[in-house]
Amino acid sequence: MRNIKLTIQYDGSRYKGWQRLGHTDMTIQSKIESVLSKMTNENIEIIGSGRTDVGVHAIKQVANFKTNSNMSTLQMKEYLYRYLPEDIVITNVDEVEERFHSRYNVVSKKYMYKIYNNEYHNPFLRKYTVHIPKKLDLELMKKASSFLIGEHDFTSFRSSKSKKKSNIRIIYSIEIIKKDKLIEIIVHGNGFLYNMVRIIVGTLIEVGLKNIQPEYVNHILLSKDRKLAGPTAPAKGLYLLEVKY
Amino acid sequence: MRNIKLTIQYDGSRYKGWQRLGHTDMTIQSKIESVLSKMTNENIEIIGSGRTDVGVHAIKQVANFKTNSNMSTLQMKEYLYRYLPEDIVITNVDEVEERFHSRYNVVSKKYMYKIYNNEYHNPFLRKYTVHIPKKLDLELMKKASSFLIGEHDFTSFRSSKSKKKSNIRIIYSIEIIKKDKLIEIIVHGNGFLYNMVRIIVGTLIEVGLKNIQPEYVNHILLSKDRKLAGPTAPAKGLYLLEVKY
Structure with missing residues (x-):
């Protein structure tokens, strides 16, 4: 076949x-x-x-x-x-080739999350971004994201509905890019737990809003407690960007 | 008041x-x-x-x-x-001021038209652009647009439903900008007849597809015959960009 x-x-x-x-x-x-x-x-x-x-x-x-x-x-x-x-x-x-398998052969994946950061929402982007009215501090978000790079137990950043045996994953990079009022967060990792990107983004938004300190993200990671991380960011801002084989 | x-x-x-x-x-x-x-x-x-x-x-x-x-x-x-x-x-x-009137005081307007020029359409832009699968020749379109700059009788470029007395308008500029697969056509004029921008764009698309020569646009203009111009481009690609007072 x-x-x-x-x-x-x-x-x-x-x-x-x-x-x-x-x-x-x-x-x-x-x-x-x-x-x-x-x-x-x-x-x-x-x-x-x-x-x-x-x-x-x-x-x-x-x-x-x-x-x-x-x-x-x-x-x-x-x-x-x-x-x-x-x-x-x-x-x-x-x-x-016959042995190629879309799921088993995945080496890594990239997800992108789009935030529209402006006082008022944009009627053309309302279905494709999450609107955050208050100005986000990108430097704080970048600092916070650095604690997540590398091999970690991401128990704090996975939905309690997750059924995976191991919660250890590698994040290779988190890029945070500003294009006028649009902020793109691109996360590259060897695998992702259920809701992991959305919980990471929800937590980084809390940092950007200065509700939590960047260093606290390290504490969340080490605590292995989902309740300490930020909310799950809405689905409409999330894009599966690339699958590497 | x-x-x-x-x-x-x-x-x-x-x-x-x-x-x-x-x-x-x-x-x-x-x-x-x-x-x-x-x-x-x-x-x-x-x-x-x-x-x-x-x-x-x-x-x-x-x-x-x-x-x-x-x-x-x-x-x-x-x-x-x-x-x-x-x-x-x-x-x-x-x-x-009390005497400001949104319609009477208009000095000029800018419209933008968005074309997605790629073999296959883009699911995120389908409601906000017109999809043209065949590659458009932008240089030909720019040449064609130059004939429309200035004060002209735009009878060929207005819907037959138009009820305006005079069909003379001034176009100050037509910019044609390519951003990856997106083409933006920005038309600045002192006023626009019914469907004028969409008929101009429909005609420029015919030029870009090499169905008509750029010089033929001058002939269309001088003929004052709507039937010679291209089709009315779809509404979903058109944006009222700016109103100047």
Whole structure:
């Protein structure tokens, strides 16, 4: 069988997240599977690099599927572009080695979080950023983020719903970039626990608002207590930016 | 009576345009008038700098209204921010001289048109740009636009529904700016006929696609025949950028 890798961009606003759910077809996975199954006349199941939550967006999500179809990858790309809803776009279709697995082979991932930092919100960005009216102190946020770089137990920064056995992950970098009134926080790590990026961002926002000191983030990390970290930042500001293999 | 000037930003996607209509409250004007009337306990009518069509956006629309209210402009701004829908934001509230009139006093206006020029559309920009899959030749478009600068009879570039007596207008400048895959066309003029910017953009797109020669735009202009110009570009790419007084 052929093994096909998809690179996927989506506006998550309308969806119940990535993963197929029994009671609704409003997930990214089920929309794509449904078009692929019609395209190939097979019962296609796709494997994503990982789930994204309700309302989370993606710039470059990756998934793969097996098929006996003899369509070219270009034909597949055009078929998907034509029949998928406007808010899901397959940017690349590539044939890959049979052993390639979108989830098992992940080496690292990058997430981006977008904050609109201005007194009043922006009508064009309201679905794609989180609005923080009070001015954030970026230098304090950068200082706070430095405590999270490296290999740590991120128990304080994962949802209590997380079921992973180990809470140890490596964060390679956290970039905080200001573009006029937009702040982008880009987190690169070898893996992420449930809600980890959103809790990190929620905590960095607390630092930027001067509600907690940058050094306190180190204390939160060492305490392994979710209750000490900041709130989970809203889904609409979060983007799966890149998956590295 | 006090005369209050509003600067207004809106995402026009959900609305039937600027102007109040009898059979629906889904216009920008009626949404703002309704909040202002509640705020002041008066029957407020606002005067806009001009109409925007169904689906057109604004970065800095201007309107004014008369009131006896003794609220401060800051209180008004906060009230409007709180009670207007998320896709309409009043960015400035200023008290102005009694004789200021948002429409009569306009000296010039700037419109912006956004094109997303890439093989596949972008899920995050689909409501805010027009997608042109084929690569546009910007140099040809810039050359074509030069024929429109200055004082001309723009009969070829106005909707046949236009009811203005004179079709003579001055265009001061047309800037065509490329930002990665996004093309912004900014038109500055002393006034605009019905659909004028959208027909200019529709014609420039035809030039960029090499369907017509840049010099042919001069011929279109001189012919005073709407049928020779390009199609009316879709509303969702158009923004009222600035009104000068």
